[in-house]
Amino acid sequence: xxxxxxxxxxxxxxxxxxxxxxxxxxxxxxxxxxxxxxxxxxxxxxxxxxxxxxxxxxxxxxxxxxxxxxxxxxxxxxxxxxxxxxxxxxxxxxxxxxxxxxxxxxxxxxxxxxxxxxxxxxxxxxxxxxxxxxxxxxxxxxxxxxxxxxxxxxxxxxxxxxxxxxxxxxxxxxxxxxxxxxxxxxxxxxxxxxxxxxxxxxxxxxxxxxxxxxxxxxxxxxxxxxxxxxxxxxxxxxxxxxxxxxxxxxxxxxxxxxxxxxxxxxxxxxxxxxxxxxxxxxx
Numbered sequence: 451x452x453x454x455x456x457x458x459x460x461x462x463x464x465x466x467x468x469x470x471x472x473x474x475x476x477x478x479x480x481x482x483x484x485x486x487x488x489x490x491x492x493x494x495x496x497x498x499x500x501x502x503x504x505x506x507x508x509x510x511x512x513x514x515x516x517x518x519x520x521x522x523x524x525x526x527x528x529x530x531x532x533x534x535x536x537x538x539x540x541x542x543x544x545x546x547x548x549x550x551x552x553x554x555x556x557x558x559x560x561x562x563x564x565x566x567x568x569x570x571x572x573x574x575x576x577x578x579x580x581x582x583x584x585x586x587x588x589x590x591x592x593x594x595x596x597x598x599x600x601x602x603x604x605x606x607x608x609x610x611x612x613x614x615x616x617x618x619x620x621x622x623x624x625x626x627x628x629x630x631x632x633x634x635x636x637x638x639x640x641x642x643x644x645x646x647x648x649x650x651x652x653x654x655x656x657x658x659x660x661x662x663x664x665x666x667x668x669x670x671x672x673x674x675x676x677x678x679x680x681x682x683x684x685x686x687x688x689x690x691x692x693x694x695x696x697x698x699x700x701x702x703x704x705x706x707x708x709x710x711x712x713x714x715x716x717x718x719x720x721x722x723x724x725x726x727x728x729x730x731x732x733x
Contacts, residue, residue, distance in 0.1 A: 486704050490697035501698035509675045510683040510699065513591065517679065518659040521598045525655050526648065529606025534640075536607075537614040538622075551608070554601050562600050563668025566593060589671030594679065597665035602655045609651035610644055617643055646721040650714065657710040661703055 491498050501507060536548055554562065570577040570587035580587060587593045621643070625635040641648075663681040670677040678686065680699050687696035 483704055486697055486700050489693060490701040493694045497694055498698050501695040502702070504695065506675050506678070506683060507695065507699060510678045510680045511702070513594070513677070514660050514679045516591070517595055517598050518656055520595050521602055521659045522652055522656050524599060525602055526606050526652055528603065529610060529651060529655075530644075530648070532607040533610035533614055533644075536611055538619055551604050554603050559597075559601050559662065559664030560668055563597050563665040566597055566600075566665075566669050570596075588669055589673065589677060591677065593669035594666050594677060597669045598659050598662050601662055601665050602658045605655040605658065606648065606651035609647045609654070613644055613647045646717060646724075649717050653710055653714050653717070657707060660706055 490501075502511075532551065536544065536551075567588055568574065570580065570593065572578060572581055572588065577587060585592075587596065621639050622635050625639045626632075630638070661681060662679075663685075666679055667682055667685075670679070670682060672678060672682060672686065674686070680703055684696050684699045684703070687693075687699070
């Protein structure tokens with residue numbers, strides 16, 4: 451193990467801290483994750499596959515993927531717009547808007563779900579009018595999408611804002627002076643400069659969208675085969691003592707989480723190589 455020459459603590463203390471950290475990761479992360487896959491496959495591969503191809507499981511998987519497919523691009527566009535607004539313009543109420551951006555982080559997902567029930571529920575003015583027009587929000591797919599949009603909204607913007615603030619707008623102003631239009635400036639200057647942070651924010655948004663439970667649980671109504679996402683169906687199956695099915699679907703979420711971490715690491719490594727290559731070129 452290479453040590454930092456500026457660190458004066460004894461080698462034994464360094465190894466002790468490393469051992470404690472590794473033990474914590476083993477007990478809190480590795481063993482529980484391995485237990486999920488063990489329980490999922492304990493009944494055999496055939497039972498595992500049968501649990502995943504069950505009609506309810508397929509419906510939950512399909513709804514989860516549909517929700518993520520809608521939420522991620524919408525929040526990517528909204529996140530870019532919000533980051534652009536907060537880093538390129540000065541206006542009254544900017545600090546308040548910046549604070550409100552973190553509201554989904556500070557509000558409990560369950561409370562977020564209740565907010566949508568109070569707004570779009572069948573017994574509210576707006577919800578009743580929508581249902582009279584044949585549009586159902588609560589206890590239907592639109593409510594699930596809205597709740598997921600709310601809880602995942604800040605991820606992209608929060609990744610972009612610090613980067614765009616540090617970069618400034620000098621390159622964008624130069625592009626405008628040279629005759630570029632607003633769209634040309636965005637596609638050729640702004641987007642290439644923020645692409646890695648944008649990809650990172652999209653990865654986090656996708657992971658949260660697929661794993662969201664609290665807000666979705668409130669607005670979904672738990673209609674079997676219709677409004678249950680993977681996390682909701684896992685809870686239902688576990689409460690019904692259908693452990694193989696519950697852990698099989700849990701393993702899908704675990705695999706998605708692992709894939710997210712791997713993709714995040716790949717993006718970080720590519721970004722680091724790009725930065726190193728750029729620094730060598732400048733030198």
